[in-house]
Amino acid sequence: MSGLTITDLHAAHGRTPILQGVELAVPDGALACVLGPSGCGKSTLLRVVAGFHPARRGHVALGDTVLDDGRGRLPAERRRIGYVPQDGALFPHLTVAANIGFGLPRALRRDRSDELLSLVGLSGLGRRHPHQLSGGQQQRVALARALAPRPELLLLDEPFAALDAALRTDLRAEVAATLRAAGTTAVLVTHDQDEALSFADTIAVMRAGRIVQQAAPQDLYREPADTAVARFLGEANLVPARIEGLQADTAFGILKLTANAGAARRGPVLLRPRQLRLSVTPGPGKVRTRIHRCHFRGSDHRVELAPESRGLPSVLIAYTDTAWPPGEAYVEVDGLAHPVDEPTEPLL
Numbered sequence: 174m175s176g177l178t179i180t181d182l183h184a185a186h187g188r189t190p191i192l193q194g195v196e197l198a199v200p201d202g203a204l205a206c207v208l209g210p211s212g213c214g215k216s217t218l219l220r221v222v223a224g225f226h227p228a229r230r231g232h233v234a235l236g237d238t239v240l241d242d243g244r245g246r247l248p249a250e251r252r253r254i255g256y257v258p259q260d261g262a263l264f265p266h267l268t269v270a271a272n273i274g275f276g277l278p279r280a281l282r283r284d285r286s287d288e289l290l291s292l293v294g295l296s297g298l299g300r301r302h303p304h305q306l307s308g309g310q311q312q313r314v315a316l317a318r319a320l321a322p323r324p325e326l327l328l329l330d331e332p333f334a335a336l337d338a339a340l341r342t343d344l345r346a347e348v349a350a351t352l353r354a355a356g357t358t359a360v361l362v363t364h365d366q367d368e369a370l371s372f373a374d375t376i377a378v379m380r381a382g383r384i385v386q387q388a389a390p391q392d393l394y395r396e397p398a399d400t401a402v403a404r405f406l407g408e409a410n411l412v413p414a415r416i417e418g419l420q421a422d423t424a425f426g427i428l429k430l431t432a433n434a435g436a437a438r439r440g441p442v443l444l445r446p447r448q449l450r451l452s453v454t455p456g457p458g459k460v461r462t463r464i465h466r467c468h469f470r471g472s473d474h475r476v477e478l479a480p481e482s483r484g485l486p487s488v489l490i491a492y493t494d495t496a497w498p499p500g501e502a503y504v505e506v507d508g509l510a511h512p513v514d515e516p517t518e519p520l521l
């Protein structure tokens with residue numbers, strides 16, 4: 174078993190505390206994402222797991238092996254962990270095959286680098302040098318090199334950040350497929366929510382040196398822990414409500430909740446843009462709005478609506494399959510509303 178378990182992990186740069194009680198569990202064979210804004214400590218977390226930076230206290234274990242507990246540390250070269258940095262960091266003077274085989278016993282190098290080149294879709298390019306490859310190809314070589322010694326855990330530090338949008342989407346799907354084929358447990362850090370949502374089995378949202386929520390992508394998107402996580406994962410309509418038990422009283426009428434909210438209180442509920450349904454006719458549970466703006470985005474339209482009722486934000490966002498011309502639209506809610514509170518801790 175090679176699942177990663179991190180409990181109450183603290184680490185610092187000099188005197189500045191950076192990781193402040195990180196809790197993270199990545200099951201054996203799972204692809205996890207640590208998602209958080211720039212500077213929240215994602216790279217520091219990966220560096221502690223890889224063995225390049227010491228923990229102050231806490232516990233980091235891979236399967237049954239303790240990697241660091243703040244007192245003792247397993248040296249990085251004995252951790253069986255692969256690391257893919259942002260820029261790939263290939264050796265420029267070595268061929269692609271030599272980059273992949275670097276560090277392997279000589280007798281294994283050729284077969285293993287051929288195998289890995291095929292796995293990352295670069296068969297036949299082993300004799301080239303890194304500068305003769307595109308950025309995306311170089312990142313695939315970096316992935317192949319990290320996988321070559323059969324690590325139990327692979328760490329990826331924003332490995333697609335330098336690539337253009339289309340290539341990034343393709344490559345991350347390929348990388349996810351490659352990791353699943355190899356059965357490797359992996360942790361990718363990113364500040365890009367689309368990347369996290371499309372890549373991972375489990376996403377841990379990091380803020381100010383802590384994991385504030387860990388869940389499967391769909392659960393995290395629909396049921397974020399607070400308003401900041403809600404906004405970080407995508408556009409959010411935060412609608413004022415009186416919340417009690419399993420329902421919320423809102424300008425749309427009574428909405429059912431994702432979970433029992435307990436005693437009565439006031440607070441926003443989350444409605445994602447796809448939960449707002451537009452129509453041209455009024456009706457029960459519908460709110461009259463004016464279409465402020467509608468723009469085509471390729472796969473859908475993003476519509477900004479100005480509600481005419483009180484008790485709603487000044488702008489609601491809906492994603493629709495068809496275009497909506499300027500004028501009136503009636504909006505109703507589809508699905509469950511999710512109660513969200515303001516975050517109780519600092520955001521950075």
Ligand SMILES: Nc1ncnc2c1ncn2[C@@H]1O[C@H](COP(=O)(O)OP(=O)(O)OP(=O)(O)O)[C@@H](O)[C@H]1O
Binds near residue numbers: 209216
């Ligand atoms: N070597 C260092 N010495 C001192 N402070 C550092 C060092 N490396 C990082 N820091 C600080 O630690 C904090 C966390 O940095 P880290 O690189 O872990 O964040 P991150 O979430 O990965 O950010 P990004 O997404 O921008 O890479 C930042 O405030 C950063 O300035």
